[in-house]
Amino acid sequence: MPVVKSNWVKKTLGACLAFSFSTLLISSPFVSTTVLAHAEHGSEGGIPTVSAKAKLPKGLSLQVVKTNAYQFALATDGQQRVEILGEDKRAFLRFDRDKLYADLNATGWHRSRQPGGGPIPERLKDNPKLKPNWVLLDKQPGYGWYDPRLIKEDLAHFNLAMVANGKPISVRIERIEAEPMTGYWRPLLVNEPEFTGLNAMVPGLSGNNFMLSRMGTAKSEFQVLDDQGAPFLELREDGVWLNSMHAWASSVELFHSPGTEQAPWVKVSETGTVTYADPRLNKKPVKTSETGSWVIPVKQKEGEQQNLLKGELKWQTIVEQVN
Structure with a gap:
């Protein structure tokens, strides 16, 4: 998907990645050498990329970026209501205009905290359908998060599910071969x-x-x-x-x-x-x-x-x- 060169995209992507690292890497109690172990992997089967055919609503920009590992970066114009669904089809992130929320009872939230998938608390293993517990993370219209599927090198493609302004959306993520380095x-x-x-x-x-x-x-x-x-x-x-x-x-x-x-x-x-x-x-x-x-x-x-x-x-x- 072509990167939209709007001012809100550039400004929000930089801020959302900086915030995601302060949340995922500094305050997370689960961070360990496991994070670095995954950083060298994820691209042997091709580089994970948002499909060029993906169509997102106006005011949204989604990219796969490489920081210490591949992760998603979503930027909005601050006027959208978007929910990100995990592999279990349950929403774990919510953007409500310029407010960012996380459902602490969603396994997708805990999986998104490390490149290969963060550990799931025992309370959720025993009862994965606990009532949602949405908490305000910050006031900002974008965020960066990990998805364990991004480093599965044998996974040629998958769909990222989200709901944008009440409309379900499935965004195809596929691997493309990197051009040879000359x-x-x-x-x-x-x-x-x-x-x-x-x-x-x-x-x-x-x-x-x-x-x-x-x-x-x-x-x-x-x-x-x-x-x-x-x-x-x-x-x-x-x-x-x-x-x-x-x-x-x-x-x-x-x-x-x-x-x-x-x-x-x-x-x-x-x-x-x-x-x-x-x-x-x-x-x-x-x-x-x-x-x-x-x-x-x-x-x-x-x-x-x-x-x-x-x-x-x-x-x-x-x-x-x-x-």
Whole structure:
């Protein structure tokens, strides 16, 4: 299904995934190494995708996204009433305009809390048809949740059942073969930080991760600036802080507690080191023969002096080894 490029879709998807992780990964008592065990699986039989033929009502956008594992992400325009049904055909999530509810007595809710299916409480195993217990999770028009069927590699397709504004809908989810990988864009840092006690590096061969460290020799605290010169990360003496109200807060891939307009800065690291996803490293050239460029401005918090960390994006062709 083509991704609708509406402002409400972009804004809601980022928020719903950030909220789903704060709910599923931080507050869930069931999270363990089992989550990571599933993260490497799920795509050998093809990539799970919403069928291109799926028809959703206006104001809804459904995608399968890859975070630590495949999960659904539903965004609405805040004017819809939608219920998500589990494999047992019982609703476990409800979107009522901008309010999000969960039925704590539905097995689907507990199954949705881990990639391979979270454990079902004993009380529901003995009585799976308990009276619904709907509780308000948050005020937001979207959410991201796991579905164990997304990582069943031998399951070629299945239907996600939902009810949108009183009308039953069946959305086909199918696996498609990934295009063969011929190469990748490699980000390279071409200069060193000028500030004493500041280290920077690109930690991987591909992707848009960037790592900054404030060392013990640093004489000041540092701010990482966006393209308009506004700070969104701060490397302080007591750790790394994120401006949770910044437009990039949901895309830097840092787990954080929600802030407020009065107190937007939240701590994301107890140490002086942070690895985050910087959107500027994703600005790829149109042609693989071209070299892209990116700049990450860093300034001393108490001063105006800036250090521009500059880099390149180069296409690396994968050469097949012939024996």
